[in-house]
Amino acid sequence: MAYPQILHHGAAHGVTGSCHQLLMDKQHSLLIDCGLFQGAETSPDGLSNANQLQVDFDTSNIRALIATHVHVDHIGRLPQLLAAGFKGPILCSEPSAKLLPLVLEDAFRLGISRDAKLLERYLKLIETRTIALPYKTWFRIVDNPQLHARIRLQRAGHILGSAYVECDLHYRQSGEKKRIVFSGDLGSPHTPLLPAPKSPWQADTLILESTYGDRTHESRATRRKRLQGVLEKALADNGTVLIPAFSIGRTQELLYELEDITHRMKFKADSAPAGADTSATSAAPWPTLPIILDSPLASRFTEVYQQLQPFWDKEALKRVGQGRNPLKFTNLITVDSHSDHLSTVRHLAQSARPAIVIAASGMCSGGRIVDYLKAMLGDPRHNVLFVGYQAKGTPGQIIQQYGPRGGYVDLDGERIDMRAGIETLGGYSAHADQRGLVNFVTRMRHWPSEIRLVHGEDGAKAQLARALHERYRQHERSLSVHTGL
Numbered sequence: 458m459a460y461p462q463i464l465h466h467g468a469a470h471g472v473t474g475s476c477h478q479l480l481m482d483k484q485h486s487l488l489i490d491c492g493l494f495q496g497a498e499t500s501p502d503g504l505s506n507a508n509q510l511q512v513d514f515d516t517s518n519i520r521a522l523i524a525t526h527v528h529v530d531h532i533g534r535l536p537q538l539l540a541a542g543f544k545g546p547i548l549c550s551e552p553s554a555k556l557l558p559l560v561l562e563d564a565f566r567l568g569i570s571r572d573a574k575l576l577e578r579y580l581k582l583i584e585t586r587t588i589a590l591p592y593k594t595w596f597r598i599v600d601n602p603q604l605h606a607r608i609r610l611q612r613a614g615h616i617l618g619s620a621y622v623e624c625d626l627h628y629r630q631s632g633e634k635k636r637i638v639f640s641g642d643l644g645s646p647h648t649p650l651l652p653a654p655k656s657p658w659q660a661d662t663l664i665l666e667s668t669y670g671d672r673t674h675e676s677r678a679t680r681r682k683r684l685q686g687v688l689e690k691a692l693a694d695n696g697t698v699l700i701p702a703f704s705i706g707r708t709q710e711l712l713y714e715l716e717d718i719t720h721r722m723k724f725k726a727d728s729a730p731a732g733a734d735t736s737a738t739s740a741a742p743w744p745t746l747p748i749i750l751d752s753p754l755a756s757r758f759t760e761v762y763q764q765l766q767p768f769w770d771k772e773a774l775k776r777v778g779q780g781r782n783p784l785k786f787t788n789l790i791t792v793d794s795h796s797d798h799l800s801t802v803r804h805l806a807q808s809a810r811p812a813i814v815i816a817a818s819g820m821c822s823g824g825r826i827v828d829y830l831k832a833m834l835g836d837p838r839h840n841v842l843f844v845g846y847q848a849k850g851t852p853g854q855i856i857q858q859y860g861p862r863g864g865y866v867d868l869d870g871e872r873i874d875m876r877a878g879i880e881t882l883g884g885y886s887a888h889a890d891q892r893g894l895v896n897f898v899t900r901m902r903h904w905p906s907e908i909r910l911v912h913g914e915d916g917a918k919a920q921l922a923r924a925l926h927e928r929y930r931q932h933e934r935s936l937s938v939h940t941g942l
């Protein structure tokens with residue numbers, strides 16, 4: 458067998474379950490991510506899926522796991538990887554190393570055991586195995602007479618701590634050198650809080666995500682205006698706007714944008730002449746509008762995000778410098794205990810007070826958002842606002858697709874009729890769009906001759922492949938793109 462080889466154990470035909478193995482030689486391989494499948498998606502052989510979490514491949518030669526970022530669809534099968542006998546270190550960026558225990562603790566409680574002692578032992582094990590790597594710094598993986606292998610993490614702009622991975626392989630006997638880059642999830646250039654990702658210098662082979670390979674996102678300012686518009690329309694009838702969101706990344710971005718809207722509206726109200734009617738410009742009383750974060754996990758992430766300010770972008774730090782607190786503002790209410798959660802659901806379902814609720818999970822497949830949906834989907838005063846990707850087969854995708862026509866959805870085995878307003882803000886994404894993905898490739902000094910598209914549905918991959926081929930043709934360069942991995 459010729460090396461290196463790349464195997465895709467997940468996110469080959471969909472957007473979840475990310476797991477790629479770089480076989481460097483017979484004895485040494487690297488695993489890049491080990492994520493959960495969600496919705497109807499499965500591993501290529503169909504053996505692993507949302508309910509069957511086992512790691513169904515040989516782990517004996519895996520020298521290290523590299524976690525590109527801490528979303529569960531990239532790291533959620535770590536317990537199963539350990540159970541399958543993986544003994545190596547977990548390599549990730551410094552912010553990821555801080556966020557990782559929170560994600561794993563949650564996944565452990567939900568999927569494995571609620572036993573506090575077991576959990577503590579597990580977290581201790583993870584801590585001892587984790588190596589936090591500074592960005593832009595090479596880390597040696599293998600150094601023997603045959604092979605020298607090293608990796609380096611670079612900022613990917615997707616969520617705090619996210620990284621793409623450069624792998625450098627040098628086969629000493631043949632003298633052959635290879636640079637392989639795994640993109641992980643790439644952010645848009647204007648993701649709140651995070652600096653835009655910069656392209657690598659070079660790659661021979663690139664494993665590239667393609668979630669939004671067929672889309673063009675609108676600009677950040679347009680998005681914020683649309684967010685505000687959709688929210689004001691939704692709040693005009695004094696209902697609640699439910700925003701299903703991932704605890705990590707999306708929630709903090711939304712808070713950041715909501716703080717900004719609140720700040721601007723407060724400024725507007727303050728600077729309006731006395732007696733002026735500001736209601737025409739602001740249907741929602743922004744400065745006092747309750748923005749409820751009902752997710753203990755999201756709240757804890759938000760706290761860690763605050764501690765990681767050195768990794769924020771310039772704009773966010775400027776706001777801090779102005780005395781603003783982008784992730785902790787006066788009308789932000791966090792709900793912690795389960796009984797507070799239930800009473801908030803009851804209160805909002807019955808009262809006619811406008812409010813915005815952010816709760817996980819992002820695809821409505823579990824978590825506290827489900828209680829809100831069960832209580833509120835049947836009432837036209839309320840609205841659901843989708844801001845994230847909904848994988849096929851998830852309740853979120855069913856609500857998004859059938860809700861606007863007044864269909865029904867099964868939640869917790871209950872059939873819920875949908876009369877609430879359903880809105881989608883498509884451009885709101887922590888993933889790069891087609892232009893961002895193509896730029897990631899073509900802003901390299903040395904373009905890759907091989908690109909393997911992962912983490913996208915077939916249509917998105919096909920369109921991205923077309924766009925890449927077109928660009929390579931214009932520059933008279935050759936490219937092979939693999940989409941059916």
Ligand SMILES: [Zn+2]
Pocket residue numbers: 526528531615642
């Ligand atoms: Zn992600």
